[in-house]
Amino acid sequence: MPAWNLxxxxxxxxxxxxxxxxxxxxxxxxxxxxxGCRTVTLMGLAGAxxxxxxxxxxxxxxxxxxxxxxPFGIFFHLLFFLIAALVVLSSADYLQAxxxxxxxxxxxxxxxxxxxxxxxxxxxxxxxxxxxxxxxxASYVLVGFRRGVASSSESALKYFLxxxxxxxxxxxxxxxxxxATGSTRLTQIQEILRNVSGRATxxxxxxxxxxxxxxxxxxxxxxxxxxxxxxxxxxxxxxxGLAFKVSAAPFQxxxxxxxxxxxxxxxxxxxxGPKAAAFAVFxxxxxxxxxxxxxxxxxxxxxxxxxxxxxxxxxxLWQSNxxxxxxxxxxxxxxxxxVAFTAHxxxxxxxxxxxxxxxxxxxxxxxxxxxxxxxxxxxxxxxDDYAGLGYRSPLLAACLTIFLLxxxxxxxxxxxxxxxYVFRSALQADxxxxxxxxxxxxxxxxxxxxxxxxxxxxxxxxxxxxxxxxSSSVGVTLFICAGGTLWLGVFPQSILRLAENAAQWLLGAx
Amino acid sequence: MPNSYFQNYIPVxxxxxVVAFLAGAMLVLSYLLGQRRPSRExxxxxxxxxxxxxxxRQRFSVKFYLVAMVFILFDVEVIFLYPWAVIFRELKLFGFxxxxxxxxxxxxxxxxxxxxxxxxxxxxxxxxxG
Numbered sequence: 001m002p003a004w005n006l007x008x009x010x011x012x013x014x015x016x017x018x019x020x021x022x023x024x025x026x027x028x029x030x031x032x033x034x035x036g037c038r039t040v041t042l043m044g045l046a047g048a049x050x051x052x053x054x055x056x057x058x059x060x061x062x063x064x065x066x067x068x069x070x071p072f073g074i075f076f077h078l079l080f081f082l083i084a085a086l087v088v089l090s091s092a093d094y095l096q097a098x099x100x101x102x103x104x105x106x107x108x109x110x111x112x113x114x115x116x117x118x119x120x121x122x123x124x125x126x127x128x129x130x131x132x133x134x135x136x137x138a139s140y141v142l143v144g145f146r147r148g149v150a151s152s153s154e155s156a157l158k159y160f161l162x163x164x165x166x167x168x169x170x171x172x173x174x175x176x177x178x179x180a181t182g183s184t185r186l187t188q189i190q191e192i193l194r195n196v197s198g199r200a201t202x203x204x205x206x207x208x209x210x211x212x213x214x215x216x217x218x219x220x221x222x223x224x225x226x227x228x229x230x231x232x233x234x235x236x237x238x239x240x241g242l243a244f245k246v247s248a249a250p251f252q253x254x255x256x257x258x259x260x261x262x263x264x265x266x267x268x269x270x271x272x273g274p275k276a277a278a279f280a281v282f283x284x285x286x287x288x289x290x291x292x293x294x295x296x297x298x299x300x301x302x303x304x305x306x307x308x309x310x311x312x313x314x315x316x317l318w319q320s321n322x323x324x325x326x327x328x329x330x331x332x333x334x335x336x337x338x339v340a341f342t343a344h345x346x347x348x349x350x351x352x353x354x355x356x357x358x359x360x361x362x363x364x365x366x367x368x369x370x371x372x373x374x375x376x377x378x379x380x381x382x383x384d385d386y387a388g389l390g391y392r393s394p395l396l397a398a399c400l401t402i403f404l405l406x407x408x409x410x411x412x413x414x415x416x417x418x419x420x421y422v423f424r425s426a427l428q429a430d431x432x433x434x435x436x437x438x439x440x441x442x443x444x445x446x447x448x449x450x451x452x453x454x455x456x457x458x459x460x461x462x463x464x465x466x467x468x469x470x471s472s473s474v475g476v477t478l479f480i481c482a483g484g485t486l487w488l489g490v491f492p493q494s495i496l497r498l499a500e501n502a503a504q505w506l507l508g509a510x
Numbered sequence: 511m512p513n514s515y516f517q518n519y520i521p522v523x524x525x526x527x528v529v530a531f532l533a534g535a536m537l538v539l540s541y542l543l544g545q546r547r548p549s550r551e552x553x554x555x556x557x558x559x560x561x562x563x564x565x566x567r568q569r570f571s572v573k574f575y576l577v578a579m580v581f582i583l584f585d586v587e588v589i590f591l592y593p594w595a596v597i598f599r600e601l602k603l604f605g606f607x608x609x610x611x612x613x614x615x616x617x618x619x620x621x622x623x624x625x626x627x628x629x630x631x632x633x634x635x636x637x638x639x640g
Binding site for chain 2: 020023024027028227
C-alpha cells in the first residue's frame with residue numbers, strides 16, 4: 001500500500017491547484033479578471049510559503065527516498081516563491097500595456113515554480129529531470145508570450161530547440177550514470193562510489209558490503225572492474241545539460257538572444273528562477289551524487305567558471321541594448337557562482353546560495369526598471385534612452401543605481417557580500433588563480449555598469465523618451481528589491497545562516 | 511576494458527549482424543532474381559491503396575496542430591487508465607482517489623480548451639488561437 005505523504009509535496013500541490021484555478025479563472029470570467037488572477041496567484045504563493053515553513057518540522061526523505069525535505073530544499077523553495085511573487089507584482093502593468101492574457105501568464109509562472117521546487121528537492125535524477133522539464137516547458141512558452149512580435153517568437157524557438165537539446169544531454173547523462181552505478185538516487189550513487197573508491201584505496205577486492213540493488217553485484221566486484229570511463233562520460237553529459245540551464249560558458253550562446261526577445265518580466269524570471277533551480281540540481285548532483293569524483297569535475301568547473309566570467313564581461317562591454325547587457329552580465333554572474341562551486345566546501349556552497357538570493361533581488365529590480373522604462377512594445381531599451389534619467393525621474397534612477405552598484409559589488413549592497421563570500425571560499429580552497437581571475441573580472445564589469453550610470457546622470461537625452469508614472473505594484477516591487485539589496489548588504493546574517501545551514505546539511509548528510 | 515560489463519551486450523551485437531544480413535539478403539536477392547515490368551501505376555507513391563490525388567505539400571490550417579495536441583492529451587489519459595483498470599481492485603481506495611485526481615486535472619485542461627474555443631473547428635475567427 002503506497003503511502004500518501006502529501007505533506008512532503010504540499011507546497012507543490014498548492015501551487016498546482018492554484019495554477020489550475022487561475023487558468024480557469026482567466027478563461028471563464030469575463031472582463032477585468034487581471035486583479036482577481038493576480039490576487040489568487042499571490043495568495044497561492046503565500047500559502048505555499050507557509051507550507052514550506054511548516055515543513056521545517058517534518059524533514060526527511062519521502063516517496064521511497066525520491067523527494068527530500070531538507071534545509072537545502074527549503075532554502076530554494078523560499079527563494080523561488082519570493083522570485084515568483086516579485087515577478088507577478090512587477091509584470092502587472094506590463095501585461096496590461098501589452099494586452100497579454102493574464103491568466104495563462106500567471107498559470108505558466110506557477111507551473112514553472114512547481115517544476116523548480118521539484119528540482120530543488122529531488123534526490124532522484126529522474127525526478128530532477130521531470131522538474132527540469134516542467135520548468136523548461138513553462139519558460140519556453142513564457143519566452144514566446146508576445147505572440148505577435150517576431151523577435152519574441154524567434155527567441156522562443158531558439159530557446160526551445162537548444163533547450164531540448166541540452167535536456168537530451170542531461171537525460172543521456174542520467175542513463176550512463178545509471179549504467180555505471182545501477183542507481184538514479186543521488187544518495188545511493190554517493191554511497192556506491194564511496195565504496196568503490198574506498199576499496200580502490202585499500203586495495204582489498206574482497207567481500208562486497210554494499211546495500212545495493214542486485215543488478216549492481218555483477219559489476220561492483222572490485223574497483224578494477226568498475227566502469228570509470230562510463231562514470232566520467234556521465235558526469236560530463238550531466239555537466240553539459242546543467243551548464244546550459246545556468247547559462248555558463250561554453251553553453252551560454254542562447255542567453256543574449258533569448259533574454260532580449262523574451263518579454264522583460266519573463267527575462268527577469270528566467271535569469272533568477274530557473275537559473276537558481278538549475279544551480280540547486282547542479283549542487284545536489286555534483287556535491288552529493290558525484291562527490292567522489294570531485295578531482296575530475298572541479299577542473300571542468302574551473303574552466304567553465306573562468307570562461308563564463310570572461311565571455312560575459314567582455315561581451316557586455318560592447319552592448320548598447322540594456323536587455324542584452326544584462327544577459328551577458330547574467331553569464332558573468334553564473335561564472336562567479338561557479339567559482340564558489342569549484343571550491344567544493346561548505347563555505348563555497350553557502351556562498352553560492354547567498355549569491356543566488358542577492359542576485360535574485362538585484363537583478364529582478366534592474367529588469368523591473370528596464371521593463372518600466374521600456375514602455376509599450378519595449379521601445380526604449382537602448383542605453384541612450386537612459387540619458388538624463390537622473391533628472392527626469394530621480395527615484396527610478398536611484399533604484400537602478402542601487403541595483404547596478406550591487407551588480408558591480410560595491411560595499412553596503414548584497415552583491416558585495418555575495419562576491420566577498422565567493423572570493424573568500426575560493427581562497428580558502430587554494431583556488432588562487434581563479435580568485436585573481438574573478439577579481440579582474442569584477443573590475444572589467446564595473447566599466448559597463450558605470451556606463452549606464454554615466455548615461456543616467458551625466459548625459460543629456462538625445463530623443464524624447466516618454467515616462468509613465470510608477471504604479472503602486474511597480475513601486476512596491478522596486479521598494480522590496482532595493483530594500484532587499486541594501487538589507488542583504490548590511491544585515492546578511494539571517495540569510496547567511498540559512499545558507500550555511502543548508503550547505504552543511506548538503507555536504508554533511510548521507 | 512571492463513570485459514564482464516560489455517560482454518553483456520554481445521547478443522545485441524549478434525542481433526544487429528543478423529538483422530543487417532537478413533535485410534541485405536532480401537534486397538539483393540529480390541534485385542537479382544525479381545522481374546521488373548514498371549508501369550505508371552506501379553511507380554506511383556503508395557497511399558494505402560487509394561489512387562493518389564495531387565501533391566502532399568499543401569497548406570493546411572494551423573488548427574490541426576491543436577487537434578493533435580488535444581489528441582495526445584487524451585491518448586495519454588487512456589494509456590494510464592488501462593494499467594490502472596487491470597489492478598484496480600488491488601489498489602483499493604488509494605488507486606481510485608489517485609485516478610480521480612488525475613482525471614480531474616485532465617478535465618480542468620479540457621474545460622479550459624473548450625472555453626477557449628479549440629473544439630470549435632468550423633468557426634473562422636476563433637479568436638486567440640484561430
